[in-house]
Amino acid sequence: MFLALTEMRRAKVRFGLLSGAVGLLVFLILFQQALSTGLINQFIGALRNQSADVLVFNAQARKNLEGSIVLPAQQAAVAQVPGVAEATPLGEGTFTVLAGVDGAAEEQDAVIFGYQLDGPGAPTTLVEGRLPEATGEAVASSRNADEGFGIGDTVTVVPNAGGAEVVFTVVGLAEEINYSVSPTLFTDFAGFEAAKRAVNPDATAVLPSVMAVRVADGADPEEVAAAITAAVEGTEALTRRQAVDGSPGVSAVRQSFSVVLLLFYLVVPLVTGLFFLIVTFQKAGALTLLRAIGSPAGLLVRSLLLQVVVVVLTGSVLAVGLFWLASRGGGGLDISVESGPVLFTVTLVLVLALLTSLAAVRRVLRIDPIAATTGAGVQVG
Amino acid sequence: MSSNPAPSGAPLRLEAVRKVYRSGDSEIVAVDHATLTVADGEIVALLGPSGSGKTTLLSIAGGLLTSTEGRVVVGGQDITDRSPRELTEFRRTTVGFVFQSVNLVPFLTAEENLLVVAELSGRSGMSRRDARQRAKELLDELGLGHRAGNLPSQLSGGERQRVAIGRALFNRPALVLFDEPTSALDTKIGEQVMELIQNEMRSRGTAAVIVTHDTRMTHYADRTVRIVDGVLSDDPVAAGHP
Numbered sequence A: 001m002f003l004a005l006t007e008m009r010r011a012k013v014r015f016g017l018l019s020g021a022v023g024l025l026v027f028l029i030l031f032q033q034a035l036s037t038g039l040i041n042q043f044i045g046a047l048r049n050q051s052a053d054v055l056v057f058n059a060q061a062r063k064n065l066e067g068s069i070v071l072p073a074q075q076a077a078v079a080q081v082p083g084v085a086e087a088t089p090l091g092e093g094t095f096t097v098l099a100g101v102d103g104a105a106e107e108q109d110a111v112i113f114g115y116q117l118d119g120p121g122a123p124t125t126l127v128e129g130r131l132p133e134a135t136g137e138a139v140a141s142s143r144n145a146d147e148g149f150g151i152g153d154t155v156t157v158v159p160n161a162g163g164a165e166v167v168f169t170v171v172g173l174a175e176e177i178n179y180s181v182s183p184t185l186f187t188d189f190a191g192f193e194a195a196k197r198a199v200n201p202d203a204t205a206v207l208p209s210v211m212a213v214r215v216a217d218g219a220d221p222e223e224v225a226a227a228i229t230a231a232v233e234g235t236e237a238l239t240r241r242q243a244v245d246g247s248p249g250v251s252a253v254r255q256s257f258s259v260v261l262l263l264f265y266l267v268v269p270l271v272t273g274l275f276f277l278i279v280t281f282q283k284a285g286a287l288t289l290l291r292a293i294g295s296p297a298g299l300l301v302r303s304l305l306l307q308v309v310v311v312v313l314t315g316s317v318l319a320v321g322l323f324w325l326a327s328r329g330g331g332g333l334d335i336s337v338e339s340g341p342v343l344f345t346v347t348l349v350l351v352l353a354l355l356t357s358l359a360a361v362r363r364v365l366r367i368d369p370i371a372a373t374t375g376a377g378v379q380v381g
Numbered sequence B: 001m002s003s004n005p006a007p008s009g010a011p012l013r014l015e016a017v018r019k020v021y022r023s024g025d026s027e028i029v030a031v032d033h034a035t036l037t038v039a040d041g042e043i044v045a046l047l048g049p050s051g052s053g054k055t056t057l058l059s060i061a062g063g064l065l066t067s068t069e070g071r072v073v074v075g076g077q078d079i080t081d082r083s084p085r086e087l088t089e090f091r092r093t094t095v096g097f098v099f100q101s102v103n104l105v106p107f108l109t110a111e112e113n114l115l116v117v118a119e120l121s122g123r124s125g126m127s128r129r130d131a132r133q134r135a136k137e138l139l140d141e142l143g144l145g146h147r148a149g150n151l152p153s154q155l156s157g158g159e160r161q162r163v164a165i166g167r168a169l170f171n172r173p174a175l176v177l178f179d180e181p182t183s184a185l186d187t188k189i190g191e192q193v194m195e196l197i198q199n200e201m202r203s204r205g206t207a208a209v210i211v212t213h214d215t216r217m218t219h220y221a222d223r224t225v226r227i228v229d230g231v232l233s234d235d236p237v238a239a240g241h242p
C-alpha cells in the first residue's frame, strides 16, 4: 500500500501520463460503443422497440423490411400456426412528407409504420403523449420532435398525381424508434394504407410488409418463429432480436465497429502491461533490495497490482468524465451515458490490464534477493 | 560489555560452512569449511582480497544464500535448512544488512527508507506512530535529522551510507552485516562512517561483521579475520583495540 502509493506520488508525471492515456482509450471505447448503438438504433430502432415477438417476412426479402410483402394466403396461414396468439399486419414504407416547425414546413423523407392498433407492433418506448387511437393519429420518433414531428404537429404525405393528401397529427413521442435513419411515424394500418394509396393511386391492394406476431403465453418466440417458417410456404419468421440482428446494415455496422473496438480493447491492456513491465525493469534494483531486506515477494506483487488498479480506475474516471461531457456537448452526437456498458467496459479493461501485468508480476517473482549483494542488474537511482 | 542478553547463543556461529558455486562443469569453492563465532557486541572485520569469498560468507550469514555444507546459527536460530520463505522472514526480523552497492529505494525519502522496514513486517510490525518515532530518533542519531525528507538522489554518498546504517539498525537486529560499507567513499568520509558504525554498534551492544579489503579500516573492529580463497584464518597482527 505504502510502497505502491508513495512511488506513484513521487512519479506523478509518469503515472499521470499513463492514466491519461488509459483514460483517453477507455473514453474512445465508450464513445465508439455509444456511437454504434446510436447508429444501429437509428437504423432499426423501430424493429427493436416494437411489441411483436415475431415478425414474419417474405422469404425472398432476405430479412429486409423494405423488400418484403406478405400475401393474403400467407397472412391467414401464419395465424393458424400453433403458438401464435395473434398475427396482425405491419406495413412499412418510406414517404416524402411535408413537415416542419412554425409554418416552415419542407419536404423530407419519413418512414411510416402501420400496425393494428390493439395488436402487436406498437412502439414500446413512449416518452410523451399517448399511442394513436384513431386513423390520422401517429406516434413520432422523439429524436425528430424539433423537426416538425413534435406533439400537435401535423405531417402531410405528399401525394403523387391523382392521389389524395394524407395528414397525420402527432399525439405521442417514443424513443429510439427510427428506421433507416429517418424520422419515423407509427400509425394505424388504415393510415399506412392511405399513405400508400396517396403515392400509388392505382394500387389494387395494399399488402403488409410483415406479419406482427404475439406468441401464446409461455411459448418460446424462437420455436414459434421456426414453426412458422416451416409451416408457411415462402415466409421467413424471425424473433424481434433476430430481425434486428439480421437487418441489412446492422451487421455491417456492428462488424466494422467491433473490429475497432477489439483493437482498442487490445491496445489498453497492452499499453498498461508494457508500461508496468518497463517500470518493473527500471526499478529492479529497488525491488531486489526490498527482497533482500526481507520483503515477501507477494507484497511486491500486491503493490504492483494495486498500481495497475489505481491507474485503470483513475483513467476510467477521466474517461467517464470526458464521455459525460461529450454526451452533454451534443453537437448532433447522439450518445447517452448508461452505467451498464460503462461498468462492463471498465471491468473488462481492468481485467485485461491485470492479465497483461502478469508479465511484470512474473519479473517480480523471478527476482533473486542475492543480487542485492552484487548489484547485478541494478541501476543506481 | 553487552547490554542485550542473548540467552539462546552467540549472534553468529558458522560451523564448517562450505559454499560451492557450480557453473557448467566447473566448480568454484567460494567458502571452504569456514568456522567463525561472533560474540555478543563484538565487531569483527572480515579482511580479504577481491574474489576471496567475503560477500559469499556474509550472504550465508545473512540468510541470502544457503551453504552447501555446514551449519549457520544466528542469534540462536539455526537457519541452515530454512526454506526461502522462512529466510525472507529471518532477514526481515533478525539481521541488518548494508550492501556493497545499492542500499536505498530511490523513490523513498531517507525517513521512508527506514519506515519501509516496518512496512514490510505488515501488521506484525510496530505501530505507524512507533515506527515514525524510531525513524526520527535513528536519523537524528546519525546526524541526518535535517535530511529526513530528502530522496537518496539528493544525498551525498556518506549520507546515503548513514541512511543505510539506520535502515539496518531499524528492527533492532541481533547482528548487522556490512559489505564494504566505505568502498564507494573517499578515505575521510569512509573513516567517519566507520567511526559511526563503531559507535552505533557499541552503544547498542550489537554484534557486527564488517567486510573490507582495506587494512586501514580494521582498527575499528575488535577482531580481524582474514579470508583467502574461501579459507578463514585469525589475524593476530591486525587485531584492533577491544
Ligand SMILES: Nc1ncnc2c1ncn2[C@@H]1O[C@H](COP(=O)(O)OP(=O)(O)OP(=O)(O)O)[C@@H](O)[C@H]1O
Pocket (backbone or CB within 6 Å): B021, B022, B023, B028, B029, B030, B048, B049, B050, B051, B052, B053, B054, B055, B056, B057, B213
Ligand atoms: N553466483 C556465482 N556463481 C559462480 N561463482 C560465483 C558466484 N558468486 C561469486 N562467485 C565466485 O565466488 C568467489 C567469491 O566471490 P565473492 O563475491 O564472495 O568475493 P568477494 O570476496 O566478495 O570479492 P569482492 O571483494 O570483489 O567483492 C569468486 O571467485 C567469484 O567469482
Ligand SMILES: [Mg+2]
Pocket (backbone or CB within 6 Å): B054, B055, B056, B100, B179
Ligand atoms: Mg564482495
